[in-house]
Amino acid sequence: AQSVAQPEDQVNVAEGNPLTVKCTYSVSGNPYLFWYVQYPNRGLQFLLKYITGDNLVKGSYGFEAEFNKSQTSFHLKKPSALVSDSALYFCAVRPDSNYQLIWGAGTKLIIKP
Amino acid sequence: NAGVTQTPKFQVLKTGQSMTLQCAQDMNHNSMYWYRQDPGMGLRLIYYSASEGTTDKGEVPNGYNVSRLNKREFSLRLESAAPSQTSVYFCAITRDSTNEKLFFGSGTQLSVL
Numbered sequence: 001a002q003s004v005a006q007p008e009d010q011v012n013v014a015e016g017n018p019l020t021v022k023c024t025y026s027v028s029g030n031p032y033l034f035w036y037v038q039y040p041n042r043g044l045q046f047l048l049k050y051i052t053g054d055n056l057v058k059g060s061y062g063f064e065a066e067f068n069k070s071q072t073s074f075h076l077k078k079p080s081a082l083v084s085d086s087a088l089y090f091c092a093v094r095p096d097s098n099y100q101l102i103w104g105a106g107t108k109l110i111i112k113p
Numbered sequence: 114n115a116g117v118t119q120t121p122k123f124q125v126l127k128t129g130q131s132m133t134l135q136c137a138q139d140m141n142h143n144s145m146y147w148y149r150q151d152p153g154m155g156l157r158l159i160y161y162s163a164s165e166g167t168t169d170k171g172e173v174p175n176g177y178n179v180s181r182l183n184k185r186e187f188s189l190r191l192e193s194a195a196p197s198q199t200s201v202y203f204c205a206i207t208r209d210s211t212n213e214k215l216f217f218g219s220g221t222q223l224s225v226l
Contacts, residue, residue: 009153032213043117043203043217044156051213090155099212100171103155 002027004093006104013081013111021076021107023091032094033074034101035065039087047089050074061085081111115139119204119218126194126225134189134221136204144207145187146171146215147179149200156203162187163210194225 004025013019025031032051036044048059055067065076076089091104120135136145143164148156158171162181176198178190191198204218 004155036215041219043205043219044215045217046214049213092156094212099210100158100161101156101212101215103157105153105155 002095002102004091004102004104006091006107008107010108010110013109015083015111015113016080019078019081019085019109019111021089021109022073023075023104024071024073025093026072027093027095027102029096031096033067034092034094035059035063035076036090036092037087038090044090047076083111083113085109086111117204117206117216117218119221121221122219123222124224126223128195128225130194131190131192132194134202136187136189136218137185138206139185140206140216141184142206142208142216143184144210144212145181146205147187147189148203148205149173150203151200159189196225199223199225
C-alpha cells in the first residue's frame with residue numbers, strides 16, 4: 001500500500017538553530033512531493049513542492065526541502081529557526097498514477113526562544 | 114478576496130441530527146475537495162469534485178453526501194451524524210484536478226455528542 005510517514009510527532013528546536021522535519025514515502029513511480037504548514041486554528045498553507053529537476057527546492061518563509069530518490073525521502077529544512085515557525089507541518093505525495101494526495105500524519109514543530 | 118470560505122466555523126450536533134457544511138471560493142478554480150482532519154491521522158479525503166457537475170468519492174465517503182452547486186460552491190452533508198464524525202473539516206480547492214497546489218479554508222470544528 002502507498003503511504004507517507006512522518007516519523008516524529010514533535011520536533012523541538014531552539015530559535016536560531018537549523019531545523020529538519022522528516023518525511024519518507026512508499027509510492028511507486030515518480031511522485032510529486034509537497035509540504036504544507038498549519039498554524040493554530042487555520043487551514044493548511046502550501047510551502048513548497050518537488051516535481052522534477054534540482055533535488056533541493058526552495059519555498060515560502062525561508063524553507064527548503066531535499067528530495068532523495070534512493071532513500072525515498074523529502075525532508076523539510078530551514079537554516080535558522082524562528083519562534084514564528086512553530087506550527088504543524090504536513091508532508092504529502094501525489095502518485096503519478098492518480099491525482100489524489102496521500103498525507104502524512106503531521107509533525108508539530110516547536111521553536112523555543 | 115476571501116479565497117476559500119467555510120461555514121460554520123463551529124458546530125455541535127446530537128447523534129442522528131443532520132447538517133450541511135458550506136464551502137465557497139472566489140478564485141475561479143475548477144476542483145474542490147472535502148477533507149477531515151483527525152489527530153495523528155493527517156488529512157483524509159471524503160469527496161471531491163474535479164469540475165462543475167462532477168463528484169467522486171474519496172478515501173472515507175461513508176456517512177456523507179456532497180453537492181457541487183455551481184463552480185463556486187461545494188457543500189458537504191451529514192444526514193445522520195455519528196460520534197465518529199467528530200472532526201475538523203476542511204474544504205480545499207485547486208485550479209484543476211492535477212492537484213499541484215491546494216488552497217484551504219479555515220475549517221469547521223464539528224462535535225457529535
